[in-house]
Amino acid sequence: MKRSARITIHPQALQHNLNRAKEVAVTSKALAVIKANAYGHGAISTAGILYDIADAFAVSCINEAVELREAGIDKAITVLQGHQNSSDLRIAAQLDLRLVVHNDSQLSELNHYTGKHRFQLNLKIDTGMHRLGFHPSRAYSLFNHLKQHSQVNPESLILMTHLCCADELDKKTTALQLNDFKQSCENINAPQSIANSAGILGWPDSHANWIRPGIMLYGSSPFTLKDRSEYDLKAAMILNAPVIAIHDLKKGDCIGYGSSYQCPKDIPVAVIACGYADGYPRHAPSGTPVWVNGKETQLLGRVSMDMIVIDASDYTDSPLKSGDMAELWGQNISVDRIAKSAETIAYELLCNAGNLCSEMGN
């Protein structure tokens, strides 16, 4: 989509952030999570940028893995949702994809597979997310079943689970999950994988053999109360848009749909060509920060489809003009601040804005 607003992706920030994950979990291997078009950053280009640093890549579904293989990405790829049918199994065999096995119907698909391939598998245990995975009580018997299965590469097996509350550092759930996982895997000799970004940064006990960093690669802090700078993470995506009009509004004038913002005094404002069609959150309220010409200012009134209005009163020395570029999020204003202001999470903003046309920066 070609619009006035655009995102720029910074390869060095992506590399830096993956290196940060590896520094924090120094003995673990890193599965860089590039599902959902690498959280809006472009799956194929991100895979290329992280190729030499990542030990492997992870995507959600077979189709995402096919796209990477077709683009020539020959590194190990884990499919987090695993196979759904026999065709997925054939593709996984052909493209040498690692599959996550989390339910019984996948096991029976595997039993019916007639090809020669021996699959590389992660056995997923549900320790409390209650989304994907087998009950912990089945871990031992399922592991042994897979270990002896004629369609499985026995050396490849990895045990995994997923944390549901790792972003809440004061909650007890993560410790309980870690304990349940440890117990269910007690007599199983295989590598383990537990940690998402919040696990990596907040729960050293979750590091295990393979970490699975996602959001931190893209320069967002997984914790609501901690800024990305505390973890030395850098913005990988910048959302910019130009100023397209300037006005001097009078006390009492209202701005935008619903006239929800009324000027308490005379205020100069600028219109920026970015709205919810560009991935900017419609629920961002007045007061949400916007960066333009070296200064932070704020959104006034409702977000429209293609525009927002910002306060231009702090620019009396060198007034804003059409063509000046605003940063909606990026290096100066973290995507986490915008997410918080709009009562959502950075994951959603990055994925949505990623549907814009993007450019490579440095």
Ligand SMILES: *Cc1c(COP(=O)(O)O)cnc(C)c1O
């Ligand atoms: C998406 C995902 C991750 C990455 O999570 P972040 O919070 O983005 O770091 C890790 N593991 C699984 C199973 C996932 O689905």
